[in-house]
Amino acid sequence: MPTVLQELPLDRQLRLALDQLALETPTPVQAQMIPAALAGSDLLVSAETGSGKTLAYLVPILQRLLSEQAPRDAGALALILVPTRELARQVLKSCRELTAKSPLQAMALTGGADFKYQKAQFRKNPEIVIATPGRLLEHCEKGSADLSALKVLVLDEADRMLDMGFRDDVLKIAGFCSPGRQTLLLSATLKTRGMGELGNSLLKEPQTIAVDPPRQAQASIHHQRILADSVDHKNQLLLALLENNEGRRSLVFANKRVTAERLSGLLGHHGLKVDSLHGEMSTEERKRVMAAFREGKIHVLCASDLAARGLDVPDIETVINYDLPHSGDDYVHRCGRTGRAGATGVAISLVEASQWNLMISIQRYLNMDFEQRALPGLKARYSGPKKTKGSGKAAGGKKKKTGKDGAKAKQRARDSKNKGKPKRGKPSGAVNDGTGPLMKKK
DNA sequence: AAAAAAT
Incomplete structure (x- = not known):
């Protein structure tokens, strides 16, 4: 060879x-x-x-x-x-x-x-x-x-x-x-x-x-998750993440075109150099935005899955899943916009309680656990499904690391709101490309 | 389950 x-x-x-x-x-x-x-x-x-x-x-x-x-x-x-x-x-x-x-x-x-x-x-x-x-x-x-x-x-x-x-x-x-x-x-x-x-x-x-062992999480990408309580909370988290990342190239994924637009507006309103990219835009607009992103005229790109595959923009340091992707494969492609050609990168997913099972199925598909992180002052009230003593079936039990548990008084662990674990066996939105449950009844 | 690709 x-x-x-x-x-x-x-x-x-x-x-x-x-x-x-x-x-x-x-x-x-x-x-x-x-x-x-x-x-x-x-x-x-x-x-x-x-x-x-x-x-x-x-x-x-x-x-x-x-x-x-x-x-x-x-x-x-x-x-x-x-x-x-x-x-x-x-x-x-x-x-x-x-x-x-x-x-x-x-x-x-x-x-x-x-x-x-x-x-x-x-x-x-x-x-x-x-x-x-x-x-x-x-x-x-x-x-x-x-x-x-x-x-x-x-x-x-x-x-x-x-x-x-x-x-x-x-x-x-x-x-x-x-x-x-x-x-x-x-x-x-x-x-x-x-x-x-x-x-x-x-x-x-x-x-x-x-070439690579299938579904092995890429060593060059650091995978993290941040728990979120609501859309409003996700917006605050997104802003906080990007404001700390000023001037660096970041890519934010949303599941819908309108969401990508909305996030671009929100971030722009807070003074970030940002634009959106999705399939409803004209070819000309798409060209202009991609060029601006490549040239560094904008630092943050809010995109639909249009940008999930293949795009090779150097030095994207952070990929943020504002919405979790619908499948493990989509996750792999989105995150693959960072950590390319020997570089390293960070992938951060914002996870609402309703998306917990989807996140678990993606982690399982990739055979890994995302590192759990929390931002100061923005810690979610929920902390994943409650662990049941001895049953060993709490899906998030294998966390590698938890964010600093410093903010004690701030968060009332109001698990009652998100009472109990999300239903088992039927992860929300899971599909048959590997993120679904192992056994699937038609 | 949504997005992309066409008109």
Whole structure:
């Protein structure tokens, strides 16, 4: 296995670009995936967030395109499907850096842009297309996209691309692709086993690359939880956390677009440099906000799960789940916006009593306990389910650490308000992607 | 259970 990229048999133009980017040492996923992809196999790849998956597929794709002959007007030769416009643009940027010294052309194809302009772009026959599914499918059906000579199909965030919202479109697109193409599926949360029929319809004798032990909490991210009593309390906690974090880059996740907007307004009102990002905004607004966040013009981004996957913004120190995500996988992706590429980060979840069971199921899914923290003067009145003597079934019993128990008089442990434990066996909102109970009755 | 991707 190569320890430096120079040892790989790469085209000179590609190597020049890698040199320019000062990329020498491949990350573990790159070291495993690049040779396997160059050998031509279909691959199922799981590797943690921020571990370098994008380059792990771009390098072998570009190498294949540079070393293999293809007719001039063959249409697209490589197609990369991603779940959001932001991710498409980000991958395009990486791709253009790598093709800087070669004649290969790449384009991004997403909704929210002019259809005719995209059609014109296709006529220039870019070898590499990076797309979100909806708009590409339209081009396929109207005949402006030609995928019949495709050499490589990539599903980035593959589990997302194959879940309900995207699956139909993605499978239809795959139907337009050359049957002889190579297919690569990647995600931090890809279940490499049990792909079943879905896998068979897309992949041929896939090889599996699982770089990190599945569902192992990432060592680079410190996971914390803060208990909250109400929406108002959560707002105060959020403000306190961010005011102590002035000038650093933070990302706040909410479960709804309107909540993201509301939080952005609230924080802005308190003088923080903040904006929001979600799918109801226009492409232009989304571009502007992402650029402002990348350039440091805003320090806090309040986002929906639009920002949960793939986005690579350096130096996000803190990810805050204002709302808990609905699944363990969503949690992994959200928190994975920090602690990337060797950096460390903190993930803080605000947990209301009604979300306790969901939190437990996420912890169990990740096989870890979040460190419990409290902010001075803002300690929650509830402290998790009451422990029952001897029964050993208090779900939060394995806490690693509790926040300093200093504030004694302040908090009346008014457990009566949140009487008893939340119902067992039916965690609120838990679903079947690992956060659900182990045994599930249909 | 909500969000994203299309019109």
